[in-house]
Amino acid sequence: QVQLVESGGGLVQPGGSLRLSCAASGTIFSSYVMGWYRQAPGKQRELVATITTGSSTNFADSVKGRFTISRDNAKNTVYLQMNSLKPEDTAVYYCNAEHYSGALNYWGQGTQVTVSS
Numbered sequence: 001q002v003q004l005v006e007s008g009g010g011l012v013q014p015g016g017s018l019r020l021s022c023a024a025s026g027t028i029f030s031s032y033v034m035g036w037y038r039q040a041p042g043k044q045r046e047l048v049a050t051i052t053t054g055s056s057t058n059f060a061d062s063v064k065g066r067f068t069i070s071r072d073n074a075k076n077t078v079y080l081q082m083n084s085l086k087p088e089d090t091a092v093y094y095c096n097a098e099h100y101s102g103a104l105n106y107w108g109q110g111t112q113v114t115v116s117s
Contacts, residue, residue: 002027002106004095009111012085016115020080022095022108033098034071034078038091038113045094049080053100063089085115 008020020036035050049059049069057069066085071078078095095108 002097002104004097004106004108006093006095006108006111009093009113011114011116013117014086014115016085017081017083018085018113020082020093020095020111020113022078022080024076024078024097027097029071029076029097030073031100033100034069035096035098036069036078036080037094037096038089039094039110040088040091043091048093051078082113085113087115089113090115 003025004022006020006022008018010018012018030053033050033052036048037045038048039045047060048063049057049067051057051069051071059067066083068081091113092110093113094110097106
C-alpha cells in the first residue's frame, strides 16, 4: 500500500511563497508520475502540476511561471514551490501518485493553502 503525506501548507499573504512536500512510502517512488492537484471550496479538483518519471513537467496555465515542481527520488519526495501566490490559489492541495503503467493511482490526505492579507 502506498502512503502519501503532504506538508508545508499554511497561511500566506498575497505575493508570498510556500513550498509543499509530499513524502511517499511503500512503493518504488521512481516508477510513479507525481502530481499536485487542488480543490477550492465549491469547485472541482483541478490539476496544478505533474512530473514524470523522467522529470518532465506540466503545469496548469493558471500557475505557469509562478509554480515549479520537482522530485527527489532518493528521498521519495515531490515538491511544489509556489511563488507570487494569489488569493485564487487558496485551496486544499493534494499529492497524487500514478504508476507509469496507469494501473495504480494514489492520493494524499491534502494540505490547506490559504492566501490572504
